[in-house]
Amino acid sequence: MLNRKASTKNCIKGLLSFMRPYRTKAIIALVMIVITQGAFALNPMVEGMITSQLTEDAIAILDQVPGAHVHFDVIFRIMMILMGLYLLKTISQLITTFFLTDAIQGTMHDLRNALQKKIQRLPVRYFDDHPFGDLLSKVTNDVDALSNALQQALTRVFGGILTFIFVITMMLRINIWMSVIALLIIPFSLIITKFVVGHSQRLFEKQQATLGELNGTITEMYGGFNEIILYGKQEDAIKRFEDVNERMCNASFKAQFVSSLIAPLISLCTYLAIGGVAVLGCIFVIQGVITVGNLQAFIRYIWQINEPLSSISQLSGQVQSAFAGMGRIFGMLEEEEEVLENPNPIVLHDVKGMVKFEHVQFGYDEELLMHDVNIDVKPGQMVAIVGPTGAGKTTLMNLLLRFYDVKGGAIKIDGVDIRDMPRESLRSLFSLVLQDTWLFNGSVYDNIRYGRRDARKDEVIEAAKMANVHHFIRTLSQGYDTQLNEEANNISQGEKQLLTIARAILKDPQILILDEATSSVDTRLEKMLQEAMQRVMANRTSFVIAHRLSTIKNADLILVLQHGNIIEQGTHESLLAKKGFYEKLYHSQFANQESA
Numbered sequence: 001m002l003n004r005k006a007s008t009k010n011c012i013k014g015l016l017s018f019m020r021p022y023r024t025k026a027i028i029a030l031v032m033i034v035i036t037q038g039a040f041a042l043n044p045m046v047e048g049m050i051t052s053q054l055t056e057d058a059i060a061i062l063d064q065v066p067g068a069h070v071h072f073d074v075i076f077r078i079m080m081i082l083m084g085l086y087l088l089k090t091i092s093q094l095i096t097t098f099f100l101t102d103a104i105q106g107t108m109h110d111l112r113n114a115l116q117k118k119i120q121r122l123p124v125r126y127f128d129d130h131p132f133g134d135l136l137s138k139v140t141n142d143v144d145a146l147s148n149a150l151q152q153a154l155t156r157v158f159g160g161i162l163t164f165i166f167v168i169t170m171m172l173r174i175n176i177w178m179s180v181i182a183l184l185i186i187p188f189s190l191i192i193t194k195f196v197v198g199h200s201q202r203l204f205e206k207q208q209a210t211l212g213e214l215n216g217t218i219t220e221m222y223g224g225f226n227e228i229i230l231y232g233k234q235e236d237a238i239k240r241f242e243d244v245n246e247r248m249c250n251a252s253f254k255a256q257f258v259s260s261l262i263a264p265l266i267s268l269c270t271y272l273a274i275g276g277v278a279v280l281g282c283i284f285v286i287q288g289v290i291t292v293g294n295l296q297a298f299i300r301y302i303w304q305i306n307e308p309l310s311s312i313s314q315l316s317g318q319v320q321s322a323f324a325g326m327g328r329i330f331g332m333l334e335e336e337e338e339v340l341e342n343p344n345p346i347v348l349h350d351v352k353g354m355v356k357f358e359h360v361q362f363g364y365d366e367e368l369l370m371h372d373v374n375i376d377v378k379p380g381q382m383v384a385i386v387g388p389t390g391a392g393k394t395t396l397m398n399l400l401l402r403f404y405d406v407k408g409g410a411i412k413i414d415g416v417d418i419r420d421m422p423r424e425s426l427r428s429l430f431s432l433v434l435q436d437t438w439l440f441n442g443s444v445y446d447n448i449r450y451g452r453r454d455a456r457k458d459e460v461i462e463a464a465k466m467a468n469v470h471h472f473i474r475t476l477s478q479g480y481d482t483q484l485n486e487e488a489n490n491i492s493q494g495e496k497q498l499l500t501i502a503r504a505i506l507k508d509p510q511i512l513i514l515d516e517a518t519s520s521v522d523t524r525l526e527k528m529l530q531e532a533m534q535r536v537m538a539n540r541t542s543f544v545i546a547h548r549l550s551t552i553k554n555a556d557l558i559l560v561l562q563h564g565n566i567i568e569q570g571t572h573e574s575l576l577a578k579k580g581f582y583e584k585l586y587h588s589q590f591a592n593q594e595s596a
């Protein structure tokens, strides 16, 4: 499934609703931008007044007009006004940055929180089609792109528009014909920008694609670091990397070079306009139509409109990527969430742990994987699930946890359909001990306590003892305070599993789901694991995806799965006596453990 993309209208509506709590700050920032640009536009005019005054005084002195002198008092007053304008511009710019940054970062903070909350409410099915890297990219890169564009676009686009309005007004006040020449820059700049952006866009796309390739190569190399060394492929790896890196360098050079042509080309137009205005302006000064100061101010105005024009291309790229990011962000926020069908959900109390699958039908897509699954588990029973790979063992557990909904029939716990229970309350009945143990960046203590947040330290230690992991933890440099790294690769697979068993014991769930590790561990650890598993399973309904002979032999009920359906069920002895599929599976998968 592709990423859902929100329409531009919905993106803007969504963004405005996220910005609403910060509207006062945003409005203050916008008003400050108006003041900044106003002050900016007045500067050349006032500077020109000084020049005009000085020229007037100089001419009078040269003409030996009686009483002629330099009017320092007037010049001083104008300079005071000028200083006031500089100060006003600086202060309003500072206030703009403060309020705008505050409003934008607040909005981005809320947006990231909303995305995170959304991820928690999305059905598990959503994650089948949306890779982790993609979700990560939405919460980080897309939000960042939006934040940068807002920060830049709001000040520069809004500021740029105001500059145009103010500056053009001032130019027209000075002289209409000079304005016509100066404003010719605008259409020429737009033509140049369109032409260059058209070319650079394709080059940037190529650069992004090569960047993706480069990232992919790096991820692949670090992911398979051990294998590359093992097969002696370091030279190949370096060569492949160098090849992509070379292409990246070429692509980036072309994209950057072509796009950087805009600013000098627009400046060239500006110089030509200045040339034209200077010639015409001098004639007008000689004719007394305008003052020298006005001519000076006019030339400064031309430079003022050059700046926003030159930054159009840079902004257009940023705005485009922000819109792309917004489409993905708001598209995800529009995704359908998990819904609870029953308006009056039933919360179970004093759960006994009776589990029933009644004529369950299920398929991940249109095609059914399970056609008619019936299971009846009594409270406290240990159920072993066996079957070849892809038979549907994990799927059975996914249905029990309601990660997916059945397409027919029902699953009941203590006689209540799990669809009638709130999802959190259903899932709180379970503990999972999986092969792919999930430990997070934090202390050993925190990792075990994840099973029950309010557990005391002595309870955590007790659970660790029950899980046979206490002694191991004591051998770690900082005991329970030892930090596990991100992938917990500073401890072994078996030890990780013991820690998750301790977590499950601490939670004391009504029902346990356990996926036995297929990888072999040393005999001592194996024995510790076995004992710990026995303890955690005692007196509660447990489902074990079984890989060990001892498990199937001890099971109260064995479910034999093939192609998604339960083809046989019973105890080890009864199933062996049947001489059916289980017997074959037993001989191929389990019997060899007898001799081991």
Ligand SMILES: Nc1ncnc2c1ncn2[C@@H]1O[C@H](COP(=O)(O)OP(=O)(O)OP(=O)(O)O)[C@@H](O)[C@H]1O
Pocket (backbone or CB within 6 Å): 128, 364, 365, 369, 387, 388, 389, 390, 391, 392, 393, 394, 395, 396
């Ligand atoms: N999220 C999913 N989307 C689509 N098909 C899936 C999904 N998960 C599993 N399947 C398919 O459903 C079938 C049963 O898979 P399941 O993971 O339940 O098997 P399993 O018995 O647990 O296998 P294994 O022992 O290898 O873990 C397989 O054909 C698998 O390809």
